[in-house]
Amino acid sequence: MPLRNDPDAFERRIDRKLNASCDGIDMDVPARQVSSETVYTGAVFQVDDAVIALKDRQGAEHTIRRQILRHAPCVVMLVHDMSCDRYLIEREYRAGSDLFAYGLPAGLMDEGESVLDAALRELAEETGVVPDRNAMGIDHVGDFYSSEGMSDELAHIMVLHLGSFTQTERHFDADEHVESAWITWSDLTALHITSSNSMLAVQHEALRRLIAQHADDDNKPTLFA
Structure with a gap:
């Protein structure tokens, strides 16, 4: 071995x-x-x-x-609508950077809540997107400490590939203000995202897309033997 x-x-x-x-x-x-x-x-x-x-x-x-x-531990998710090859982006005020920052759906886990349940709950609350669990793929990017020199916050980062979903009403906390929209992959990669957790998910998806593109290229017929 x-x-x-x-x-x-x-x-x-x-x-x-x-x-x-x-x-x-x-x-x-x-x-x-x-x-x-x-x-x-x-x-x-x-x-x-x-x-x-x-x-x-x-x-x-x-x-x-x-x-x-x-x-508390948190969840961070890059959400991919496979039917249109588009991605879900958010914008909200972040006190640490003092910016109205671009980012991905994310939130804190409740005590006793599973990672996936927390992710889908936060996704529905912030964006109104409710995936069909039977038509969804999950890439687990990993579990990473946001700043292990000073904090015990553990971020569970993933990419959700949605086959189908419904759109419901969003539910925010009293002091929570979040915008969300679907954008193309090229627009997503052009955005200046300052969250390291969000960028881990984006870079993971970039690698997946690159591997998939190479596989497609290898399977294309050629004119020369």
Whole structure:
């Protein structure tokens, strides 16, 4: 079996390379939380002030202090209408960038909610699009931390390929204002999207389209043997 097909063996090999630059901290030993205090609680997230112990190769502990933004996991989806080869785009105000930013349907997961259920709920609430689950393909792009140096927010990113869907009324929160529209692939790739999570989905779809195009080209008849 190739080493890369064995994730544990592959990571051990990479870790051995990294250990060559070790400054004494043993990164094979899990970090230990010494203390944690919630210093801010808001409507969407809380901030914890934590002291964390890292162990060195001699067994001694070294403490570091970090502020951690605690945030519910979220879903991000690029929605593809296969019948017209078009994509769903949104625009809304984003406080972090202070922009009316282009992006993709996204939202926070409710406690106990599955990733797919959260994605379809957010999609219906923000855009009114309700897919037929029996005529839908899903590309799971991956699960990524938005900013793992300071936040535990985990983004579940996917591409939804819709065979059929219905359009219903949108339902926004009181302080939520979102525009949405279907656009072509060329228009989507020309947009200046500033969200890294959205761009991961777009780049994943770009690769899928490229592979599909190459497959189509290979299957076209040629004039020369």
